[in-house]
Amino acid sequence: MKWDFTFSAGDTTQRYRNYHRSSSHAPLMQMRKAPRREYEVRDLDSNGKRVKWHMDPGRFDQAGGKTFADVMKNRRTSWNFGERDVTEEELKELLLFSFGISEPLEKKRTYPSGGQFYSLEIYLLPTIRSVASGLLEEKVYKLNVNEGTLVEMEDLDLAKLPLLSASTDVGFFSLKEAQCVVVLVGNDRDLSVKYMDLSYRIMLLEAGHMAQNFLLTCTSLGLSSVPLGGFHEGEIKNMLQLTDDKMVLYTLLGG
Template identity: 30%
Template sequence: MRDFTFAADTLAAWTYHRATARWLFNASSGGESPPVVPGREDGALPWTPLPAPATLDATLGQAVRGRVSCRRFRTDPIPLEALSTLLALGYGVDGGAAVMQDRPVSSGGGLYPLEVTLLVRAATGLAPGVHHYVPAAHGLELLRAVELPRAFLTYLFMGQPWVAEAGVIAVLSFVGERSLTKYGDRGYRYALLEAGHLMQNLNLAAAGLGLGCVNLGGFYDDELATLAGIDVEREVPLYCSAIGVPDAEASDRMAMRALERGTAPS
């Protein structure tokens, strides 16, 4: 059996990696920070202010241990307060920040180039459809009121049936103008890292709230962007998570996952 090599077997990934690599003669700390680029919020759209986030009772250790992928959801809607807490802990703006709009994730240059869009099937106080999170105002604007059929969501996420059972699907997308103008192509790496930070916050907050989630990297990019109201020439979807009320406790989900893998739970 031939040995796998990064360069020969995954040419596109290798080309991207090498194109964004830094060495002595092309290394820099980046250009000047660009002017602040506003989010894609639209003040004319229907608006839902989110309630104040709840204080989580779970410790960090409990949340980390409870973070396990959920692939069985109940039909119960996600409470709006829980959704508010998820978004605030995931990518919300620090209300006490006087000048800098700090968020609960590290971000290259403090530019925060990500956007959060929700595909809502079942959440209290929200119409089914596509909602965009506005961190500075901590609220949701309704981009499109539409029922999201299970068959369509399963197709959109490349045949993953559990996605269509979740109450909400969070879509994290990257606005290139916010960071690529400062960091060049290296800024795309920073965006991927930031999306991971944001997603882990969502995962831990979900665990602390007793919700289930499963992270998603498999989806049809252009179709998802169209549904989410994203112009792919300026903004691209990177990462998603299906979130809902779990149909089993975290310990049971861990045991079921171990059985699927043929291993005993630790």
């Protein structure tokens, strides 16, 4: 493999600026007859898979922990993951508070979503440490939020996990002490019917809301967290065995 430095930085900048302008929202782009509520919830590809855990929505009413001010003050990105192994209950809380349903009647979650489509899929990957502690197995997991379950999707080769980012691939940072990896994957199949070219912006905004939930929940639980922007999408799609139409939007580390 050879590096190619022949492209122009100006051309690269112009490309994303052109996309920003072409994807902007305008009154004529809004589908007037698009439904506002009661969107169809299609079957997820995780249905029928082996269930690892069931989430307990009652944890929202039982949780204690740090005050809101403490969480906001202490939120930091840190590769210094804790010495204590994360427990099953802590990981369940992390997933539930970050991404779960907080209003069962209307299926509302802990983060906002354009049109309430909730178009991002949530994958969980173990690390060598979380497998060694017995917390997780060497599997690709997916959170089925509507059913409140964590399910096994595929087998995972842990040896390939460091390839997910330049930060870990070249050895500058290590996943050795991290205890979980969360991957947020865009699925615009339903969203694009209503929002068309605006869909990508909406998914990026949603990923940001979800990531911030994860980071703040980690802080509340006394865990370190890292949001990874420089991830290798191709490597992650291979690990998760994603189809070409799926888009990896964010990768998060916790532990």
